[in-house]
Amino acid sequence: MQDDLADRHAPQRPPLQQSRRQLAPDHPRSTRDQNPHRILLLANSKPRLRRMSKPDPAHDICRHRCKIACPVPQPGYSAPMLQIFRSATIFLLLAAQPFPAKAELRAVLVGVGDYLTLDADLKGPANDVRLMAEVLVARGIAASEIAVLTSDITGLPAGVTTAPPTKAAIMAALTQVATRAKSGDTVVFYFSGHGAQTPDQNGDENGGSDEMFLPADAAGWKGDIGAVENALTDDELYAWAQPLLSRGVKLVGLIDACHSDTGFRALPSQSAVARGLAPQDLNVPDTLAPTTTAADTPPLQGDFVFLYSSQSDQRSFEYPVGNTGLWQGAFTRQLAEVLRTSPTAPWAQVLAATTATMQQGTTPQMPDGEGSMLASNLFGTPAPQRFEVRNGVIEAGLLQGLNPGDTFSLYPSAEGGTAIANVTLNQVDARSSPLPSGTVKAAWAERDQPAAPPTLQLAAPRIAVADDGYDYSAWRAALAAAATASAPADLTPILTEGTVALAGPDGALDPQGPHSTPRITVQADETPELALQRSLANAAQSLRLRRLFASVAGRSLTAQPPLQLNWQRKPAPDCGQPGPAQPVDLATDVQPCDQLWLSFQNTSGRDLDVSILYFNADFSITPLWPQRGLSNRLAAGENARAGFQINPDSAAADEDILVLAVPVDPGAARVDLTLLADPATQRGAGDWFSKRLDADTATRSFSTKPPKLLMIRQVVRVRPTLKGEH
Template sequence: MIVRLGRLCVCAGMFLFGCVPVHAETTALVVGVSGYPNLPEAIHLVGPKNDAREVANTLVRLGVPARDVTVLADGVKDLVTGIAAPGPGTRQAILSGLDRLADTAREGDLVIFYFSGHGSQQPDLNGDEEGGLDQIFLPYDIGRWNGESVDRAIIDDELGQRVQRILDKGADFFGIIDACHSASGFRDVLGDDARARGVDPVDLGEPADKASPQRSIALEQKPPPKGRGRAAFFYAAQTTEVALEKTPKGAEDGESYGVFTYTMLSRLNQTPNLTYRTLHQAVVADIKRNTLMATQTPDLEGTLIDDPVLRLGNAPVVRQWPIYAGDLQAGQLAGLTDGTIVSLYTDPAAPDGDAVAHGVIESTGATRSVVTQIAWPCPVALKDGACPAVPDEAGFKRGRFARVVEPGVDFSVTLSKPVRLDPADGRDYAPAIGALRAAVTSDALSRRVSLRSSGYDIAVALVDGKLAFSATGGQVDQNGPGSSPRLTLPDNPSAAASTVAAAIGRMARALALQRLGRSAAGQAIGLDTRMLIAKAKPRAVAAATCSGDRADYEPPVEAGPAPRLGDCDIISVKMSNGGAKPADVTVLLIGQDFSITTLWPAQGTINRIAPGDEKNPDIAQIEPGSAASDQRLVLIAVPGLGKAHTVFDNLEQEGLRDATMGSAASSELSDLQDLVSTGLNDMTRTSASISPRIDEEMSIDIRPFTTVTGK
């Protein structure tokens, strides 16, 4: 459950648009609490110091003066010169910092508060909480339960009072919270890589009868106070979810970040000129597309949400970075991916046509990338795609600044090293570990698949005598015991390795399809797609069957960012073609077991939508008694002009519980399908660049949802 401030102090919105005084300033207090000296080391965090550094540096890069940014974080390094960093985020330091911001705030100013760390709960001290519990932030010097409260905890009311003082001055407020109040029941494959940013109140010494079994509380029932300023509050997850920190793929071991913070900063670095609302929408989409299955859904509230973020309405998009000898000073936080092609320049102000060399990103970390030189564009490519032209080595060495020419899609897959979840289960996992290593090091997979202890795409667990796989931030069995797919292996070592290789191939295709969805493939095709849900009324479910009478269902409504569906609920998709060309649409379903199923078009159905036309088919219904699981709709649209109807049903595959891999994809229909189909199936292909022409001719949209047991 997320620590919330917004409904305590969101104002009525009396401040007029466009009336910011000339003296208006932006100030920020950035807090990151990683180590908690008074708490067990097992619940310390790794990422907040990295979050705080990147948030503060990004604010300065986007125009906030370094002198107006203060960082309170233990272990923080590499801050931009001029940023104040007086020490860790203790209770006194945090509250005094907010008091100073409230004291100095003036009408028209923008005040930013960011917190990354643990949250928890304690009994309500003043009777103002309907749920009977106060949400608390855990500062660096947090203590333990003293019989009435947790020593040195920061109560949500204390923060709310200070935010209200800022609003009463006529200043606007942007609050960002990357924390939650309790951990969940999932099992982390590797505690150092994926951690929940919440502490169970019992771990703070609170009696069990004082703690709530629920992660949500009813702050939203309070009427918001009035104020002259306006506010926007950005939370890492919904009230029923957990905020996670994790090592990004390609980062150094232990270089963790909050999933929410990392995604938000990556989006701000790519497209800073967004409103708070569109930033929220983009971050939600990026998290869902990047993690394969749903983990957390950031939330937004307030009266400032349709203003430009940080008042950067005309902010330029920064797409150039220093490079030296192939070491590019930017990575995933700047929106870069493996396979991206860059042009190199000797002068940062050089025109685009004055490139001295070109390179391709071979590996991308959080803040750095490795670039190798290439000849680009290739005058004549060989049949295998290789370019015989010799790259300009001297020009590559002279290049000091790099700009993106073509975005890339990373097709590589990183698995966690297998971890035994229950050391006392008495099982012999040596054959399973051997099969996994044999598969990963095989000629078919070794170029595309690797094992790491952190920064992985898919977690591998040893449980119940089997290999279990999970892409949800390292969370195994997130939706209950047995919900993560297991793989039963044959006794023969060679057959076992082949079975694992087949399973990895399926996971790789599902993951690559996700990455195509979050790539630069644009929406120029003009197709607007909306996922609709018709909730089943109680009478619609009877004797484990669903009623065929549409009167037994609620009218369809547009799904939110992370809808939860129960027995017999109906999914439909509204597709409107506002473009100039016909569009051929395919709707696929990626299951939690990495299966890919074609939902639409059905056999004999025409999937072409003419310009100005609209289709609204029912595409799926949740079977009664379905197990809880995370799933995704993938909507692929391509122009349907001057060719036969295009359907991407060649991407179908069975789930991991099946023993053999399906047949290879059918022959390509075009260069576009080569990108989607061959890129997903060719396990020797670690990345690909997307040409501008393909960008204009493909649209891939990802819509996550969760099925829950019952209604």
């Protein structure tokens, strides 16, 4: 079959090979091109329009302690989570247009960590609302216009109003802000805590699920009212939001919670917590059936934009922040950093920047967004990029994105000028960072380069099924030798089916279906110890690169992306003859045997060295582009394409493609980041990147800072269709 995506300027390609594991014949196989289990590389090419070049020689409990996770609807629930924010019942709030001169900014921030009745306490929400209040004040919202509902009011900005996060207090705060808001104003609603869902009882979800947030005084199911007592429901929020929108008020919703209900309890290590409760945790009757008669509830009309901490079938997590003892929602922490520093930019770009920086853990959490104002601009003004220094202490810390090992230039005034010193941080606390002893007196500090990522951390192993008949003695010995003591953990080893599954910090085994958690396979001539070492090396490299790319990538919030991407799919059921190419959203369901093609064009106005890496769920990394021997430099306006095929035996998984672009000067040495896919060759990507991979390097000063890396993340959601499904 001749590839019908081949550009007419590209060299003629032979037919696609029948073997699902063979590269196209004009691209010789190399060690780094060995293809892991997930995908098959297809022929790819780059037409040279201007010249021809010769080939170069995650307390992570999904934010709850009950049996919960947030991905799969329970039987009887026909709709995925977060319908509370979607289709006819979208109600959350985000805004976005340049404001009229007299428009006001107002906010209601809710953080529920201490539940009065439910056994579902969280550690992060109080810290989340504190951080969000600080960010909103920095962006220009008057403290007097911010209502914070939380059980811990310490450290809040002076002037904010406070109340406990009970149902009555939340409704009162929403009523008050609705009374004060006028046309042109922007109202921000933020919620951090647990979500839940019950069968739709009024038909507004078309037979799906009613979704809700759980205030501090939420209790279980109450039969005489036919609802979860004191829950904040989607119907109530819709009834509050639509009148505001009808009056011309802009609504902004920031949600760090999830509603799916297939999770698990926290591990003893308490390294991560998920946010969401299952119906059985609220004593919702098993016999409760959804209403099948659709209600006539129109969708929200007006100016709004909503950002969610995860996809509708994923969990949202909170994690401990360093060794401070503080917990923070993963989404809130990254979003706050983007909001704090971002200039005026569309909300869609804010979401993209937040998503790119959430490459810090092993548990999939892909933020989402929707609304009529996604293309409209962020409110307020950014905080200064420089941090104030008082008495030898930088007034910023872990919650502002700093880490031990970060390098800073110090200045005598906020105006900048010539740096008077360069330092590396040894200690970083939650909100402050002391300068090293003997540092010259300075007034301001600017971060030059982030620290190298930390090493991989393993949680204590656990067994999936006690006395399952397998002998795990060799695996236990190997895991004992590889054990680490630091927390939080990156991976949780689970003994199952005679081998080891490497779960995320939450310890969930196969949350997206059978074998969706990667297993260690002992290869020929390997012992369990060697197999574990190999697998952990791959995992460490994958996590290291994700964190590193996220930390050094420029956000490009004020400009268009440097590359224009166009994805297409050729369905190939049972890996037979593929069908015609069709547009595809890879973040929806991708099937085994699908052929996926990417066309990309350099729209940046300068030369770019482009590398594309596929991060598999089993922690292996596949270089997609360039293939060995081909140049990866795209001049302004040039285009190229790459293709690959999902393997037929792929299990359900959320995987990532990272499109990486490095701006370069004409004639500069090529930067090929696909060399980093192999841990053994991680230093082959040139001086631009190798220094960043060395935790002991001492050459991280401002004067040698390399060009920014530009990164576009594309999630690939593989969801095999089971036999009998249509």
